[in-house]
Amino acid sequence: xxxxxxxxxxxxxxxxxxxxxxxxxxxxxxxxxxxxxxxxxxxxxxxxxxxxxxxxxxxxxxxxxxxxxxxxxxxxxxxxxxxxxxxxxxxxxxxxxxxxxxxxxxxxxxxxxxxxxxxxxxxxxxxxxxxxxxxxxxxxxxxxxxxxxxxxxxxxxxxxxxxxxxxxxxxxxxxxxxxxxxxxxxxxxxxxxxxxxxxxxxxxxxxxxxxxxxxxxxxxx
Numbered sequence: 001x002x003x004x005x006x007x008x009x010x011x012x013x014x015x016x017x018x019x020x021x022x023x024x025x026x027x028x029x030x031x032x033x034x035x036x037x038x039x040x041x042x043x044x045x046x047x048x049x050x051x052x053x054x055x056x057x058x059x060x061x062x063x064x065x066x067x068x069x070x071x072x073x074x075x076x077x078x079x080x081x082x083x084x085x086x087x088x089x090x091x092x093x094x095x096x097x098x099x100x101x102x103x104x105x106x107x108x109x110x111x112x113x114x115x116x117x118x119x120x121x122x123x124x125x126x127x128x129x130x131x132x133x134x135x136x137x138x139x140x141x142x143x144x145x146x147x148x149x150x151x152x153x154x155x156x157x158x159x160x161x162x163x164x165x166x167x168x169x170x171x172x173x174x175x176x177x178x179x180x181x182x183x184x185x186x187x188x189x190x191x192x193x194x195x196x197x198x199x200x201x202x203x204x205x206x207x208x209x210x211x212x213x214x215x216x217x218x219x220x221x
Contacts, residue, residue, distance in 0.1 A: 034092075034093060035086070035089075035093050035094055038082055038086070038089055038093060038094050038098065039094045039095065039097075039098040041078060041082070042089065042094060042098050042101040042102050042105065043098075043101060045071075045074075045075050045078065045079070045101070045105045046101040046104055046105055048071055048074075049071055049075065049104070049105055049108050050197075052064070052067045052068050052071045053068065053108065053197060054197075057164075058163065058164025059160065059162060059163075059164055069111060072108070072109045072110070072111050072112055073112075075105050075108075075109055076109050076112045076115045079102070079105065079106065079115075079119075080115065083118070083119065083122060087122050087125065087126070088102070088119070088122035088123050088125065088126040088131070088132060089102045090126040090129075090131030090132045091131050091132065092131050093131075099131075099132055099133075099136075103123070103132070103136040103139070103140070106119045106123075106140060107139060107140055107143055107198065108198075110143075110147070113144065113147050116140065116143065116144055116147075117144060119140065120137065120140050120141060120144060123136055123137050123140060124137055133184075133185060134183075134184040134185060135184045135185045135186045137184075138153070138154040138156060138181075138184040138186060139154070139156045139157075139186075139198075141153060141154070142154050142155075142156045142157045142169075143156075143157055145157075146159075146169050150172075151170050151171060151172035152169050152170070152171055152172065153171070153172055153180060154177070154180055154181055154184060154186065155168065155171045155174075155177050155180075155181060156186065156198075157169040157198075157199075158195040158196075158198070158199045159199060160196070160199040166195060166196060166199050
């Protein structure tokens with residue numbers, strides 16, 4: 001019988017997830033990974049995306065935004081090929097770490113809303129099949145609601161302002177927010193650096209009112 005323990009030389013660090021606690025439920029780790037080519041692409045796009053979104057100042061410069069746009073175009077082009085061939089790259093296809101990277105990359109492609117909408121449909125199917133964690137769909141669903149000028153559902157999305165501050169995007173029915181977050185395994189808010197990394201880099205259709213949540217200030221890390 002083959003050794004079920006993965007070869008650590010092939011496993012990249014698991015992308016950090018804002019607010020994830022030790023009790024967060026995720027699908028079981030799948031190994032050996034049946035599609036190392038897809039996994040390699042996801043790791044590369046995730047690494048390039050982190051580099052593109054790590055700004056030296058409080059907001060992205062023109063040159064930084066151009067780098068982000070090029071990365072988004074490249075990511076959507078490459079991921080669409082995998083979506084067409086395999087559907088959502090979930091745990092069974094690329095393991096837990098690969099599925100995490102796929103979700104993060106799709107989340108960051110903010111100038112490609114139709115692509116994100118198509119991806120959410122595939123992601124919902126994966127969640128239903130137990131091939132992806134529910135919090136992935138919650139995050140991406142909130143992202144699309146923000147793009148469309150609607151109130152978000154799970155309180156996962158923050159907006160980056162021109163002065164470098166960030167604020168929580170408006171939430172529907174805030175009194176039931178904690179219950180909804182717990183239902184998808186996301187009971188805690190992310191750290192400052194976490195929410196900055198995931199904050200929207202294009203102007204949303206609905207500006208969060210200042211009383212919704214105090215803004216956090218400081219440089220992006």
